[in-house]
Amino acid sequence: MDIEEKKSLTSSWFKELRDKFCKEFEIIDGTSFERTKWDHKYEGGGEISLMKGDIFEKVGVNISTVSGEFDNDFKSEVKGTEETPNYWASGISLVAHMHSPKIPAFHFNTRFIVTGDSWFGGGGDLTPTIKPHKEIEFFHNCMKEACDSAHPEYYERYKKACDEYFYLPHRSEARGEGGIFIDHLKTDDWKKDFDFIKEVGLSTFQAITTIVRNLKNESWSNQEKELQLVKRGRYVEFNLLWDRGTAFGIKTGGNTDAILMSMPPSAKWS
Numbered sequence: 001m002d003i004e005e006k007k008s009l010t011s012s013w014f015k016e017l018r019d020k021f022c023k024e025f026e027i028i029d030g031t032s033f034e035r036t037k038w039d040h041k042y043e044g045g046g047e048i049s050l051m052k053g054d055i056f057e058k059v060g061v062n063i064s065t066v067s068g069e070f071d072n073d074f075k076s077e078v079k080g081t082e083e084t085p086n087y088w089a090s091g092i093s094l095v096a097h098m099h100s101p102k103i104p105a106f107h108f109n110t111r112f113i114v115t116g117d118s119w120f121g122g123g124g125d126l127t128p129t130i131k132p133h134k135e136i137e138f139f140h141n142c143m144k145e146a147c148d149s150a151h152p153e154y155y156e157r158y159k160k161a162c163d164e165y166f167y168l169p170h171r172s173e174a175r176g177e178g179g180i181f182i183d184h185l186k187t188d189d190w191k192k193d194f195d196f197i198k199e200v201g202l203s204t205f206q207a208i209t210t211i212v213r214n215l216k217n218e219s220w221s222n223q224e225k226e227l228q229l230v231k232r233g234r235y236v237e238f239n240l241l242w243d244r245g246t247a248f249g250i251k252t253g254g255n256t257d258a259i260l261m262s263m264p265p266s267a268k269w270s
Helices: 003-029 131-150 152-165 190-217 221-240 244-251 256-262
Strands: 033-041 042-051 056-069 085-100 105-114 118-127 179-185
Touching: 003 056, 003 085, 003 105, 042 105, 042 256, 056 256, 085 152, 085 190, 085 256, 105 190, 118 131, 118 190, 131 152, 131 179, 131 190, 131 256, 152 179, 179 221, 179 256, 244 256
Parallel strands: none
Antiparallel strands: 033 042, 042 056, 056 085, 085 105, 105 118, 118 179
């Protein structure tokens, strides 16, 4: 399988998965997504799917397929750029902020990147304000099932990577309750790697939709909402100060609205 076929397969899958998430979220909420296309400064572009509803206060499910050249001050930070600054990248990114503080915020993304090298990355995690232990356990079980489908060591490896990555050093605290974080996934079996990335997407779909359905009718107080707003402030701090995906998007000329789709609709700092 040549690299062009790999690009076609991955970008098609991310679009298919985007449609699957959006369709189910619309059923749950009874509201429709609005879609906005954008063009990359070099080649390609993406599409923002954004919904603000009765259950999802703000949820974005974005896809993009872009190519271009890294600036000299950034290419040294990316694998495979020793010989050429060229890159191609395709992926899906989802962030859901819920009206109810009883329902966690969710983050998920997967991507395929091609430079002088190529690899998969991504994962999923959840950030609850009020910790629903049964649902947190269910989320992690879904992530473990996806990992176990590919390799018995993946779950512990990528769970540890998630805990280390989604951490706020300036606060000495974790952003949320973890999940999995995959970076630079490349074995000698591309199809197996791709199947694993697809399984992560499907398992995350199962986890998010099940948890939202389980908790969407739970009552909550104004005090609990205030706690959620402060927790969202931590979310903002991580995404702007530490998130590598944010930096990658900004430094490669991505769409600012798509990059900052992850920001909550409202937040507080106490």
